[in-house]
Amino acid sequence: MSDRAAEGQTPKDPPSEHRSAPWYRAKTIDLLRIGTGLVWLVNLAFIVDPANQYWSSFSRTALSFAPSTLGGPGLAQYAAAHALLFSWSIALLTGYLAIALLFGVTTRLACFVGSFFSAILLATQFGTTFLFPGGTDVGAHPLYILVYAILVLGGAGESLSLDQWIRAALVARRRARASAARPAPRPWASAMSLRTLFTFFVAGTFVSLAIGFGLVVALPVAPASTGSTTTGPVHYVNLTVSIDPMNGWPQFSPANFSVPAGRVVFTILDRDAPMSWGGCPCPVQGTVGGVELLNGSPIGRVPATNVAHTFNIFILGLQVLSPGQSVVQFTVDFVHPGVYAWSCIAPCGTGSNPYNSPPMNVPGFMTGTLTVT
Ligand SMILES: [Cu+2]
Structure with a gap:
């Protein structure tokens, strides 16, 4: 025991x-x-x-x-x-x-x-x-x-x-x-x-x-296009990318503009030189139909061999690619009024690092505001 x-x-x-x-x-x-x-x-x-x-x-x-x-x-x-x-x-x-x-x-x-x-x-x-x-x-x-x-x-x-x-x-x-x-x-x-x-x-x-x-x-893909607001009048916006003669920088103009809510058809006339951008995120996103018209032809993905600039609105999931020496057209249905920042994400800077040098991130050149009223 x-x-x-x-x-x-x-x-x-x-x-x-x-x-x-x-x-x-x-x-x-x-x-x-x-x-x-x-x-x-x-x-x-x-x-x-x-x-x-x-x-x-x-x-x-x-x-x-x-x-x-x-x-x-x-x-x-x-x-x-x-x-x-x-x-x-x-x-x-x-x-x-x-x-x-x-x-x-x-x-x-x-x-x-x-x-x-x-x-x-x-x-x-x-x-x-x-x-x-x-x-x-x-x-x-x-x-x-x-x-x-x-x-x-x-x-x-x-x-x-x-x-x-x-x-x-x-x-x-x-x-x-x-x-x-x-x-x-x-x-x-x-x-x-x-x-x-x-x-x-x-x-x-x-x-x-x-x-x-x-x-x-x-997290849903941002719905820039809903197709539900197509009954109103269509609004048209013309943007141009050209070289500023003062500093030689490529520039979107106008950079700050307003559109009414509803369907907006954009046209970008890109006068800049063609640029190859290897590794670019090249799909078109957030437009009606998920396409842009590149020189009149619908395209859902732009070849990396020529992407001079882009038009991005991050919060709307909008991404449109603008080849140099081209005309790009795309349609967006804006649902909610507000001020939206847009920016170009293509490496179009003129310094040693083209991702981070001017005119990249410079307001009035490669970034600006789109106001939906
Ligand atoms: Cu750019």
Whole structure:
């Protein structure tokens, strides 16, 4: 009887994750963490370097994912139309991941956040995920998710980290208070087992993937054309792209104009030189019938061999491509009155980076407002 009681009181081995990893394994894991932090630091540098015009070109970048997104261009159009919100969210996440992983502060949280972030980007940018380089679009997201999983399982933050330094400081303080009876606290690490923690990591990553795919599918493609307002009179707008003799920049004119709600037929006379734009998002979007008339012929996708300029209204999902030395005609049904910003996203800048130099983003030249009254 006393034997059985003794057996029942046999102390169990502590769970393996509460034993310290060998120092060399911890070092390897934390070098991987620092390397990942460096990747995010490079992305942060890309964002803050004014030469890249991350903020001003965000809409264009977001929209470039539209043609390759599984589930349709709705989310890309939404992000392009809400550029401030999305650009700041991505910038803040990038900054957090760079700092947290480099210095090993809130390491575990950073691994979770990083994996969920990559899962959402993977889901929403599926068609372009495997391209490199890509600024903030850090390329191989599955690889990053794998790295975060290794960091979580390997207990990243146990060496060369602020987490470890803070933990040591807390232990020392606790010892000084002579209350070392309880185990030392592990800041930001919960009491749950590694298996439970990793289950949350995997589940959260899958949920993030599902959220990303869900957003892409759920957000409707912006309905510029409804066909429901075609009973009123048709309004006509003539736009011209010509070279400003003062500075040599190509210019849309008029750049700011008003139209009544209802059906509007646009004609763009593009006097600029033809320009080849490899990799352009070339589908016509948001017009009646999803086409434009290029020199009189209906076309749903303009060849990349000549796209001098574009006429985009992100929030309406409108995209029309204007080849140099051509006449383009298209029809839009405007339903809701309001002021809509339009811009050209073709690389027609005259500086060393044609995506980011004038007249790109210059009001009155390659961006302006269309007011629907
Ligand atoms: Cu342009």
